[in-house]
Amino acid sequence: MRLTNLITAVDAHAAGEHGRVITGGVSDVPGDTMFDKMTWLRTHADALRLRMLREPRGYPAANCNVILPSSHPEADAGFVIMEQVEYPGMSGTNTICVVTVLLETGLLPMQEPVTHLTLEAPAGLIRVRADCANGKVTRVTFRNVASFATHLDAKVEVPQLGTVTVDVAYGGMFYVIADATQFGLRLTPDEGRDVARIGEMIKAATREQLPVVHPEQPGFEGVTIAQLSGPPLRDDADWQNAVVVSTGTLDWDRPSTWTGALDRSPCGTGTSAKMATLHARGRLGLHQEFRHAGILGTVFTGRLEEEVQVGQYRGVVPTISGQGWITGMATYCLDPTDPFPEGFTVGDIW
Numbered sequence: 001m002r003l004t005n006l007i008t009a010v011d012a013h014a015a016g017e018h019g020r021v022i023t024g025g026v027s028d029v030p031g032d033t034m035f036d037k038m039t040w041l042r043t044h045a046d047a048l049r050l051r052m053l054r055e056p057r058g059y060p061a062a063n064c065n066v067i068l069p070s071s072h073p074e075a076d077a078g079f080v081i082m083e084q085v086e087y088p089g090m091s092g093t094n095t096i097c098v099v100t101v102l103l104e105t106g107l108l109p110m111q112e113p114v115t116h117l118t119l120e121a122p123a124g125l126i127r128v129r130a131d132c133a134n135g136k137v138t139r140v141t142f143r144n145v146a147s148f149a150t151h152l153d154a155k156v157e158v159p160q161l162g163t164v165t166v167d168v169a170y171g172g173m174f175y176v177i178a179d180a181t182q183f184g185l186r187l188t189p190d191e192g193r194d195v196a197r198i199g200e201m202i203k204a205a206t207r208e209q210l211p212v213v214h215p216e217q218p219g220f221e222g223v224t225i226a227q228l229s230g231p232p233l234r235d236d237a238d239w240q241n242a243v244v245v246s247t248g249t250l251d252w253d254r255p256s257t258w259t260g261a262l263d264r265s266p267c268g269t270g271t272s273a274k275m276a277t278l279h280a281r282g283r284l285g286l287h288q289e290f291r292h293a294g295i296l297g298t299v300f301t302g303r304l305e306e307e308v309q310v311g312q313y314r315g316v317v318p319t320i321s322g323q324g325w326i327t328g329m330a331t332y333c334l335d336p337t338d339p340f341p342e343g344f345t346v347g348d349i350w
Contacts, residue, residue, distance in 0.1 A: 007052070007332040009064075010105060012097040014140075014324040015298035017265035019097030020052060020064040021079075023107065025332075028069055034078045035219060037068055038087045038122040041080060047342050049082040054343025057332055060084065060247045060261040060350055065094050067102070070120040076108055078120040084247045084261070089123030089145070089220050090172025092268010092300070092320050096140045099128055100324035103137050110135065121145075123172055123217065141321040144268070146308050147171040147276040148315030150212050158205040166202065168210055170310075171272030171318070174223045176206040180230035180242070187230050187242045189295055196260040199226035199244030203260075215311020226260075227270045237293035241274065243267040247350050259350050265322070266294035271302045272318040279304055279316050286316075298322075 008024035029045065031037035041048065051057060052064045063083055070078035079098050081091045098119065103110040108117060115130040115137075123145045131139040151168040156176075158164050167177040180187050183198055203226035213221040226244045233240050243263035263270070271292040278284035290302040301321045308315045334341055 005334040009052075009330055009332060010101045010326055011328040011330070012100055012324050012326045013264075014093040014096035014100075015265035015294060015300060015322050016296045017093040017263055017267075018062050019094045019324070020062065021098055021101040022052070022064065022066045023101065023105070026066050026068070032071055034068070034070065034080060034120045035089075035122040035217075037078070038080045039219070041066070042087050049087075050342040051334065052332065053082065053084055054345055056340070057343060060259070061245070061264060063091070063094055065098050067098065067107070072120050072125065074118050074125060075120040076117045077102060080122060083245060086224055087122065088173045088269070089217070090121050090126070090269055092142070092144070092172070092271065092322070093263070093265045095119065095121070095126060095128070095142050095268065096322050096324040099130055099140045099142075100137045100326060103130055103132065104135065104326055110137075123220070137324065139321055139323055141319055142268075143305065144272050144318045144320060145172055146310050146315040146317050147272040148310045148313040149277045149280040150313060151210055152277060152280060154210060156202070156205045156209045158201050161198070161201060164202055164205070166206055167277045168206065168212060168223060169273035169276045170212075170214060171274075171276060172269035173225050174212050174220070175225050175227050175270055175273040176203055176223045177227045177229055177274060177277060178202050180228040183228075185228060185230065186233065187228060187240045187295060188233070192262055192295065195228055195242045195295075196244050196262055199228055199242070200246060200260040202226050203244065203246065215313065225270070227267070227274065229274060232293060234293060234297055237291045237299055239274065239290070240293050241266060241270060242295045243270045248345070262295050264294065264296055265298060266292040266300040268300060268320040268322065271300050271320055275302050275304055275318050276316055280314070
């Protein structure tokens with residue numbers, strides 16, 4: 001394993017959500033699978049995540065991915081996802097950014113009009129179809145890991161908010177999903193501060209009161225992300241959502257420390273989790289388009305391809321479609337005299 005002080009990366013976004021992709025400077029890390037490699041990075045080299053996501057190289061809504069060689073015979077490449085407080089098993093926007101970078105920079109060969117490839121994420125194999133034209137990836141459709149609901153219409157007690165009705169579902173991460181209308185929210189950008197605060201409060205309460213563990217991958221456990229959900233605000237969407245990603249730890253005695261950032265996109269794993277809850281209620285069938293709008297009004301299109309059994313849960317296998325764009329390329333370095341080798345956070349925006 002070799003980590004150098006020079007990191008080459010390509011910045012991209014998927015439907016507005018930032019996704020940095022490390023393309024050089026990390027040759028490989030120990031482990032037979034991407035889950036093993038994720039665990040090694042988290043345990044032995046977390047400084048890389050902190051350096052790339054915190055200031056001065058990152059910001060609260062930033063994400064980062066490390067492209068690594070995969071030993072799986074069906075995978076063309078592997079990647080580990082790094083976010084502000086965790087290493088998710090899967091992420092839709094980061095998958096779209098990784099595919100866009102791999103193909104548009106030539107790290108993997110692009111075939112027009114369609115490129116098929118398989119990526120290994122920590123949560124498992126991700127089958128990808130990339131529509132391509134004139135050297136540009138115009139649409140990425142990926143087959144996500146199995147998604148399932150663990151709780152429907154559960155009650156959690158949230159300090160200052162009272163009793164809140166929530167769903168809990170897995171879409172590559174464990175989500176708590178709450179109806180935004182119960183808080184008087186429409187999920188528009190001007191409500192961002194309130195959405196982030198309420199989402200963080202509900203997430204912390206749900207994680208404590210409704211413990212969950214993936215029945216087949218016990219390394220993934222606990223609600224780590226919140227989604228507020230509501231009626232659509234545009235004609236080309238079926239549902240509106242805002243996903244809140246934690247940027248710090250909640251202290252109930254100090255509400256001013258509650259920190260979270262909104263996913264700028266409709267969120268791929270969040271869309272998968274939402275579709276799983278709708279299917280469990282009989283409100284979304286197989287092979288039916290589900291258009292999910294995010295806080296910016298951008299839309300991901302989901303579809304449930306089949307029903308599966310995941311331990312004790314009835315699950316579904318979703319596909320998600322969206323688009324990514326490269327925004328820049330850079331080489332990041334660490335001067336040995338830098339007083340902030342792992343970056344920093346400041347309370348004005350974190």
